[in-house]
Amino acid sequence: MGASATLSTPTLAVQAGQQVTTTVVIRNAGDVVDHFTVDVIGPPAPWATVSPAGVNLLPNESTTVTVTFAPPRTADVTAGTVPFGVRVFAQEDPEGSVMTEGELDIAPFEAISAEVVPAKVEGASGATFEVAVDNLGNQVAPLRLSAVDPEAELSFSFRHSEVTLEPGTTAYVRLRVSPPRRFLRGQPVRRPFKVTVTPESGTPVVAEGTYVQRQLLPKWVLPVLAALLVFLLAIIALWFTVFKPAVRSAASDAAARQAAEVKQVAQAAQQDAGAAKQQAGEAKSGSDRALRAQGVDPAQPAASDPVAPPKVPSTPPPAPTAPFDRRIAADAPIDPDVRRFREVEFVVPQNKVLQVTDLILQNPRADVGSMRVVRRTPDGRTLMFEFGLGNFRDLDHHWVQPLTFASGEAIILAVSCQNAPEKGNCTPAISLSGRLEG
Known part of the structure; x- marks a missing residue:
């Protein structure tokens, strides 16, 4: 056998942002002088150090190494118990390498x-x-x-x-x-x-x-209303002083002419009505004589066929409508090429129609780069909006006539991130509100 390792404290507790240490006793159980390398494996390995990391031991000789754990105070280090192992590798006798295990309890913190x-x-x-x-x-x-x-x-x-x-x-x-x-x-x-x-x-x-x-009335409303009032007063004055007398005279002449024409037409209509009445009497007499010749009494009422009631067309029920609210967020890595974009999309479900009435563009972290909102249809892609991320934090767009997206069409958020390295990825987003029909 090559080595043995004993962990002094198998269970450790530590606060995030602080550190805790333990020791491992290493013994050369072989027959030759050997060099042993010590390291930590498991989730705590990135923030664990071993001192010294390597030792030389004579046969049956032992020594102690110190293992230090220093978990950072970040959200990446989740609270709870995590396992770890301390591995002792024997250079001369690799098959004699050993590992001892322990647990590290990371205390929770709130921020x-x-x-x-x-x-x-x-x-x-x-x-x-x-x-x-x-x-x-x-x-x-x-x-x-x-x-x-x-x-x-x-x-x-x-x-x-x-x-x-x-x-x-x-x-x-x-x-x-x-x-x-x-x-x-x-x-x-x-x-x-x-x-x-x-x-x-x-x-x-x-x-x-x-x-x-702010006030409900814009500042330009009152001056415009005053100008309109002055204009209306001028029109009224012109009406009573110039236009009304001229209109009254022309109206009187036109009324006299129309009365004469109406009287002439009424006389002609009266003459035509008398002639039509005489012709109708003669036609009725001839019709009665023809019916009697056929053995039909014209005084009997004729049988009438039943009249089918009119058909009322049925109205199809309206398509069901549901309110729609969706946030599309991007997580674009830093890219020096301003022509390269990271895309996130929302596709309208099958047999649905999306009516968008509100669209809010959000850049709460003041990222630097470019942001596009693209509409994709079976015919191709259409650019709806394009903004520089450094020019806004929050932009609202509202439509009285909604934007309509058919089934299968997509709304795409495309981001090109040029943040400084210490700022990290760009995380802008868009919020959509409206109705989902179908």
């Missing part, structure tokens, strides 16, 4: 961040925000969202007031802010508010936003 995107929105009757919540801890985080303003006048409506985030994930929760009342005229009113994200255990996180309420 939540929140941001209101965009930070300020203007609107006359309300505004729509998104709350970006990140779970930077190493355990699952159930969270509850609430909002309040200093004057307690605004109304808040979350699409989801409770969310559960896996470690290292982000959730975007839509928030609708409504004012207590609207006003036709006046200066804009700033209404700050705070959104609180409360975990089951730990310290709540607060994010701030501002809603700027």
